Amino acid sequence: xxxxxxxxxxxxxxxxxxxxxxxxxxxxxxxxxxxxxxxxxxxxxxxxxxxxxxxxxxxxxxxxxxxxxxxxxxxxxxxxxxxxxxxxxxxxxxxxxxxxxxxxxxxxxxxxxxxxxxxxxxxxxxxxxxxxxxxxxxxxxxxxxxxxxxxxxxxxxxxxxxxxxxxxxxxxxxxxxxxxxxxxxxxxxxxxxxxxxxxxxxxxxxxxxxxxxxxxxxxxxxxxxxxxxxxxxxxxxxxxxxxxxxxxxxxxxxxxxxxxxxxxxxxxxxxxxxxxxxxxxxxxxxxxxxxxxxxxxxxxxxxxxxxxxxxxxxxxxxxxxxxxxxxxxxxxxxxxxxxxxxxxxxxxxxxxxxxxxxxxxxxxxxxxxxxxxxxxxxxxxxxxxxxxxx
Ligand SMILES: [Zn+2]
Numbered sequence: 001x002x003x004x005x006x007x008x009x010x011x012x013x014x015x016x017x018x019x020x021x022x023x024x025x026x027x028x029x030x031x032x033x034x035x036x037x038x039x040x041x042x043x044x045x046x047x048x049x050x051x052x053x054x055x056x057x058x059x060x061x062x063x064x065x066x067x068x069x070x071x072x073x074x075x076x077x078x079x080x081x082x083x084x085x086x087x088x089x090x091x092x093x094x095x096x097x098x099x100x101x102x103x104x105x106x107x108x109x110x111x112x113x114x115x116x117x118x119x120x121x122x123x124x125x126x127x128x129x130x131x132x133x134x135x136x137x138x139x140x141x142x143x144x145x146x147x148x149x150x151x152x153x154x155x156x157x158x159x160x161x162x163x164x165x166x167x168x169x170x171x172x173x174x175x176x177x178x179x180x181x182x183x184x185x186x187x188x189x190x191x192x193x194x195x196x197x198x199x200x201x202x203x204x205x206x207x208x209x210x211x212x213x214x215x216x217x218x219x220x221x222x223x224x225x226x227x228x229x230x231x232x233x234x235x236x237x238x239x240x241x242x243x244x245x246x247x248x249x250x251x252x253x254x255x256x257x258x259x260x261x262x263x264x265x266x267x268x269x270x271x272x273x274x275x276x277x278x279x280x281x282x283x284x285x286x287x288x289x290x291x292x293x294x295x296x297x298x299x300x301x302x303x304x305x306x307x308x309x310x311x312x313x314x315x316x317x318x319x320x321x322x323x324x325x326x327x328x329x330x331x332x333x334x335x336x337x338x339x340x341x342x343x344x345x346x347x348x349x350x351x352x353x354x355x356x357x358x359x360x361x362x363x364x365x366x367x368x369x370x371x372x373x374x375x376x377x378x379x380x381x382x383x384x385x386x387x388x389x390x
Contacts, residue, residue, distance in 0.1 A: 018043060018307075020061075021253075022051050023078065023383075026061065026377065027385035029204065030102025031077035033068055039209075052076055077101070083144040084133070085384050087376025088127045089151040089194050092116065093269075095127055096353055096373050099134040102206050105378040108134040109370075119171035128184035144320070144382035145187050148374035150178060151194035153222060158239030159260070161191055168222075168258055190383050192235070194218060194372040197332055200233050201375030206367040207328035214324045215315075217244065217364060218372065220329035221225020221270045221286065223311065226375075227322065245269070247314050264314045268307040268333075276303045286332050293336050301339060308340045312347015319352040319360050327370035330365025337364060 018041075025040040026032060032040065038048045055076075055374040066075045084107070087098045094114050100107040112132050114123060125360060127150070135142055155164035157240065161179060161368055163172045178191035178279035190340070199216035202208040214228040225244040227234045234241050245265035246258050253262025270286040277284060277299050286299075315327060327348075333340055345362045352360075366373050 017309035018051055018321065019055060020048060022048065022055065023060065024385065026076065026078055026102075028102065028381055030100060030105035030377075030381065031064075031066075031075040032104065033073045033075060035075060036104070042056065042327040047130065083146040083384065084135075084138075084140055085146055085377060085380035086148045087151075087197075087373045087380055088131070088378055089197060089245040089372040090114075090123060090127075090153060090155055090167060091194070095123060095130075095135065096126065097130050098368065098370075098373045098377055099131065099140070100139060100377060103201065103374045104383040105215075106374070107138050107140075107360075110134060118175060119172050122169075124175075124177060124180050124184065131185060131235045142387045145185065145189070147188045148181060148185060149190045149192060149197065149379035150181055151192055151197040151372050151376050152177065153194050153220070153224070154241040155243050156191050156192070156193045158235060163215055164238070164240045165258055175185060188383055190379050192379060193224060193226075193242070195224025195238075196226040196233050196235060197379065198367075198371035199228060199242075199375065200378050201367050201371040201373070202328050202365050203205070203228055203231075203233065203375075203376045205374065206366050206371060207330075207363050208326060211324075211326050211360045213322060214326045214328070214370070215242075215318055215322065216328045216330060217311070217315070217334075218269070219307075219311070219329065219333035220369070221332075222265050223268055223331075225318065227318075228324075229322070244314055244318065247317065249310060249313055264310060269331075273307060273333075274304050276306075290332055290335050293339060304333065304336050304339050305343050307333065308343030309347055311340075312344040313351055315344055315362070316351030316357070319348055319356045323356050324360055327360060327362050329362065330363040330367065330369070330371050332369060335368075348349070 021041045065072045096111045098106045153167035157164040178189040182189045195218040196216045216226045223245040225242040246263045250262035254266045256263040293304045
């Protein structure tokens with residue numbers, strides 16, 4: 001038996017593992033300050049400081065001066081960079097893109113409006129062109145692009161790589177979206193649902209940071225949820241978990257675009273909200289309805305409050321099933337703040353088991369409507385880190 005007790009190798013292997021954690025955090029999030037590395041890895045500030053000093057000496061990472069949250073800070077990044085990644089998030093009426101080294105380092109962002117019911121071919125070729133334009137405008141070589149994450153506002157079957165319900169996004173019927181974009185750009189493309197990506201964004205650098213069990217709701221043209229279990233976004237067996245918009249809340253309710261009856265979406269989707277005020281306001285786009293509610297229009301405020309009540313009932317179901325510690329609410333409708341959130345909180349208090357309702361907080365998302373693009377950057381950076389040359 002070794003009389004010295006602890007084997008001399010154990011310190012070295014712990015140190016190697018901690019170095020790996022720091023490098024992995026940089027791969028996942030892009031350049032970080034030492035404080036951010038400590039938060040991302042759970043290592044102490046002193047350990048991070050020592051590890052970064054060693055990694056700089058070994059030419060594995062380098063530091064540069066930058067401004068972070070209005071203050072001067074030293075950013076730590078891998079030497080020579082690990083290349084860039086792109087996030088692409090399709091909405092029902094637009095596509096938003098970002099390019100950078102990770103979710104905290106978006107060097108370029110673009111938004112392009114799209115016609116309603118846009119078709120996949122057009123959308124994908126525009127996205128590919130916009131990624132190329134962003135590479136050019138940031139002076140980045142095409143060969144530096146490592147991976148892309150592509151988000152669609154519909155259930156996505158991660159096994160087949162197709163949209164999981166063709167009725168919800170008919171213009172994308174039968175299209176292997178990830179493979180087509182991969183062919184156009186020549187890099188790996190990860191396909192996901194935008195609600196999952198929004199949850200990923202809030203989890204990595206928004207309202208769900210540090211949350212083990214949580215949920216993020218994306219309230220836009222339709223409503224979707226991304227579920228966080230054990231600190232990771234839970235995608236289910238085929239990638240379609242979190243379809244809260246198609247949970248039945250009235251079996252005899254109106255027929256939904258998915259073919260079912262009385263889904264949450266038929267009560268709180270943008271078409272339902274617009275119809276509710278059509279007699280007094282004519283056709284209102286969701287953004288206009290939200291703007292009028294914020295300006296004090298009584299009819300629009302009432303419609304948002306009613307939507308909050310319906311969403312609250314569905315969220316109470318999530319709270320009963322998963323016992324989350326925090327639920328964040330994002331997307332276009334969430335711009336109305338407590339007008340939407342208060343009735344959701346009331347719904348959870350009324351309909352969820354008291355102990356589960358008492359242990360959950362309902363908060364606004366902190367990344368606004370770009371949570372899905374930020375999440376796409378995180379997913380793409382993670383994909384890039386698994387394929388980069390050693
Ligand atoms: Zn439905």
